Amino acid sequence: MKGSDIMAEKAYKYRIYPNKQQEELIQKTFGCCRFVYNYYLNKRKEYYEKDKATFTYNMCSKDLTQLKKELIWLKEPDKDSLQKSLKDLDIAYQKFFKEHSGYPKFKSKKDRHKSYRTSCTNNNIRFENKHIKLPKLGLVKVRDKQIPQGRILNATISQESNGQYYCSLCCTDVEFVQYEKTSQNIGIDLGIVDFAILSNGAKIENPRFYEKSERKLAKLQRELSRKTIGSNRWNKARIKVAKLQKHISNQRNDFLHKLTTNIVKNFDVICIEDLDVKSMRETDSSLRNKRVGDVSWSEFRRMLTYKSQWYGKKLSVIDRYYPSSQVCHCCGHKDGKKDENVRNWICPECHSELDRDVNAAINILNEGLRILNI
Numbered sequence: 001m002k003g004s005d006i007m008a009e010k011a012y013k014y015r016i017y018p019n020k021q022q023e024e025l026i027q028k029t030f031g032c033c034r035f036v037y038n039y040y041l042n043k044r045k046e047y048y049e050k051d052k053a054t055f056t057y058n059m060c061s062k063d064l065t066q067l068k069k070e071l072i073w074l075k076e077p078d079k080d081s082l083q084k085s086l087k088d089l090d091i092a093y094q095k096f097f098k099e100h101s102g103y104p105k106f107k108s109k110k111d112r113h114k115s116y117r118t119s120c121t122n123n124n125i126r127f128e129n130k131h132i133k134l135p136k137l138g139l140v141k142v143r144d145k146q147i148p149q150g151r152i153l154n155a156t157i158s159q160e161s162n163g164q165y166y167c168s169l170c171c172t173d174v175e176f177v178q179y180e181k182t183s184q185n186i187g188i189d190l191g192i193v194d195f196a197i198l199s200n201g202a203k204i205e206n207p208r209f210y211e212k213s214e215r216k217l218a219k220l221q222r223e224l225s226r227k228t229i230g231s232n233r234w235n236k237a238r239i240k241v242a243k244l245q246k247h248i249s250n251q252r253n254d255f256l257h258k259l260t261t262n263i264v265k266n267f268d269v270i271c272i273e274d275l276d277v278k279s280m281r282e283t284d285s286s287l288r289n290k291r292v293g294d295v296s297w298s299e300f301r302r303m304l305t306y307k308s309q310w311y312g313k314k315l316s317v318i319d320r321y322y323p324s325s326q327v328c329h330c331c332g333h334k335d336g337k338k339d340e341n342v343r344n345w346i347c348p349e350c351h352s353e354l355d356r357d358v359n360a361a362i363n364i365l366n367e368g369l370r371i372l373n374i
Contacts, residue, residue: 008310010174012148016132016157016167017141025137026157026165029077030114033085034107036064036074040089041104057090078135081116088117112161112242120152125169132167140167150174162242178312185269185374187365189324189357190300192291196259197357199271199365204259209251210294217244252296260303264313270304271368274320316368324360324367328352 018026040060047055064082068074074082092104118125124135127148131139134155150171158166187199195206220241227234263270277298301317308315318324327334333349343356 005175005177006310006312007150007173007175009153009170009172010150010310011168011170012146013166013168014132014142014144014146016165017143018137018165022137022140023165025077026159028073029081029116029136029157030159031109032074032077033081033116034109034114036082036085037089038106039067040064040086041106044089044093057086060086060089077116078118080118080121080135084117084119113158115156115158117154117156119154125152125155127169132169134167142167160242160246162239162246164246176310179265181268182266184267185271185365185369186263186267187271187361187363187368188263188273189361189364190273190275190295190297191357192295194357195295196300197361199358199361201358203357206295207251207255208291208294209248209255210290213244213248217241217248220244252294253299256296256300256303260300260307263304264307264311267313269314269316269369269372269374270308271316271318271365272301272304273322273324273364274317275301276320314372316372318364318367318371322363322367324363325356327359327363328354329359329362329366330354 040055040063043060043063044055047053061083064074064086089104095101096103118135124133126133128139130143131141132155133139134157148169148171150173153170153172156168156170158168160166189197191197192206194203196204198204220237224234224237224241227237275297277292304315307313323334326336328347328350330352331347331350333347335345335348344354345356346353
């Protein structure tokens with residue numbers, strides 16, 4: 001029997017194909033949102049330096065109404081997108097003071113990734129017969145068969161570095177049908193030689209998408225470096241590089257989505273290790289650094305987290321300092337740290353012959369179940 005269905009939020013991302021007039025308005029909206037963000041970031045800085053007080057979000061919003069009377073071109077784009085730009089600036093300040101993240105920075109016109117967000121009010125954003133209705137833009141063509149479920153909260157329109165446009169619809173009250181319970185649990189040890197080693201002995205090969213395309217990417221980047229910056233040929237070469245990088249990203253995401261969905265579908269409890277990927281990338285050699293970035297461990301964990309919540313499964317994350325590869329899963333003897341070249345070892349206590357990675361996966365499973373008291 002399937003468990004009771006749950007309601008949650010989900011984003012549906014579509015590639016959109018705007019006509020020339022719509023594309024022009026999208027570009028104007030990108031520019032206006034960037035202008036508003038930078039204008040009020042500068043104003044907040046000057047206001048604080050002068051009066052030692054905060055120019056709040058509400059003050060910015062009221063001032064923007066007056067600014068539109070002076071700068072008529074600010075009335076062309078969707079008005080809610082400008083308010084969202086002010087909101088993003090206010091959130092950036094809150095993060096700076098509360099989370100001690102970096103001070104808000106000015107947005108650059110040269111940034112190849114551009115986006116703006118707008119809210120759904122009075123059904124002004126909706127999906128209609130292979131088109132998405134968007135404020136000011138009207139019906140924009142899409143070629144995707146998926147239909148958004150639930151109630152649309154907002155839409156994010158973006159342009160990536162390869163020139164393609166996308167629209168992401170954030171929906172709430174989306175119903176997720178629960179997967180059947182399998183009474184099977186799994187521990188996962190992540191690696192570089194093999195992407196993942198499961199506690200049942202299965203090993204998932206590392207596809208190495210970046211390494212397979214690295215020579216082609218290097219060739220395109222050399223061609224780009226020989227062009228005059230800003231010329232038409234330079235822009236064509238830049239787009240070729242961006243398209244290949246997007247292709248690698250799509251391959252990686254497709255692999256991760258299929259793998260995580262399969263794991264969540266077949267196991268009730270999933271146990272993984274809390275890896276400090278940032279520190280690993282900072283300390284390892286350049287070759288290993290590229291390989292750590294290519295396997296996308298953080299994205300793998302993120303997908304497992306939200307999919308296990310959607311489909312009623314449990315995810316247990318063990319401490320990153322737990323010595324999973326040093327402990328014998330048969331008798332519990334701890335044998336000390338081993339060189340990475342050692343892939344198999346014999347426990348001196350119970351004389352069991354152990355595969356390093358499978359043993360680690362079994363220990364991760366046992367520790368994860370212990371944390372959940374299962």
